[in-house]
Amino acid sequence: MFKKTLKIFFGLLIFLTILIGYLLSDFNPIYKNEEFVNLTDKIKNAQNEDFKSIIDIHNKIFKELKEPNCPCQTAVNNIGPFRHGYSITKSLYDLKIKKDFTQEECLKFVLVHYDFGYHQIGIKAASEFFFNKNIKELNEREKITLIAMLKNSSLYNPIRNKKGVKNRVYLLERILHKQNKQN
Numbered sequence: 736m737f738k739k740t741l742k743i744f745f746g747l748l749i750f751l752t753i754l755i756g757y758l759l760s761d762f763n764p765i766y767k768n769e770e771f772v773n774l775t776d777k778i779k780n781a782q783n784e785d786f787k788s789i790i791d792i793h794n795k796i797f798k799e800l801k802e803p804n805c806p807c808q809t810a811v812n813n814i815g816p817f818r819h820g821y822s823i824t825k826s827l828y829d830l831k832i833k834k835d836f837t838q839e840e841c842l843k844f845v846l847v848h849y850d851f852g853y854h855q856i857g858i859k860a861a862s863e864f865f866f867n868k869n870i871k872e873l874n875e876r877e878k879i880t881l882i883a884m885l886k887n888s889s890l891y892n893p894i895r896n897k898k899g900v901k902n903r904v905y906l907l908e909r910i911l912h913k914q915n916k917q918n
Contacts, residue, residue: 758827759827759830759831759834763827765824765827765828766828766831770814771814771828771831774810774811774813774814774828774832775832775835775836777844777847777848778810778832778836778840778841778843778844781840781843781844781846781847781848782840782843784843784846784847786842786843786846786858786870788870788871788878789846789858789870789878789881789882790839790842790843790846792875792878792879792882792911793842793882793885794839795911796879796882796907796910796911799910799913800907800910805833805838805841806838806841806842806844806845807829807832807833807836807838807841808829809841809845809849810832810841810844810845811825811828811829811832813848814828845885846858846885849861849885849888850888851864851865851881851884851888852884852888852889852892853894858870858881861881861884862877862881865877865880865881865893865894875908875911876904876908879904879907879908879911880893880900880904882907883900883903883904883907886903891903
């Protein structure tokens with residue numbers, strides 16, 4: 736009886752391993768979906784942008800901050816529609832994106848395509864709109880403000896919620912400088 740149960744267990748384990756391998760492989764037809772192919776192309780195109788200073792600040796802050804922050808998941812959220820049963824497909828997309836791209840590549844995509852409000856898509860447009868500056872001209876506090884807006888652009892909107900933005904930026908600055916002191 737024990738040997739039979741053990742055979743069934745290992746058989747299921749092997750089957751599940753093969754199934755997961757197939758689901759995440761390029762042979763799975765789900766990854767030929769037009770929206771997914773479009774998303775991967777946009778992630779690849781976003782690599783041409785130079786956001787090194789913002790990405791460095793973002794990574795230092797979120798290394799210390801214990802909030803869930805996965806830019807790959809944010810990138811996958813750009814794919815719709817949101818119908819019943821789509822969560823499994825979305826989870827597979829998320830796993831595939833995490834497998835094929837780094838967190839930094841996904842973060843670049845998010846920085847290029849994030850809606851900062853007021854019809855400002857991307858961090859370049861947001862930088863011009865909120866601070867009247869190019870990204871390279873922003874000071875640390877302004878960069879942290881844009882990073883804070885990535886969490887929730889309407890809640891941390893510097894025009895509508897100055898006090899909330901000030902508090903969030905202060906918190907993120909403290910975390911950043913605490914991180915710098917430790918290094």
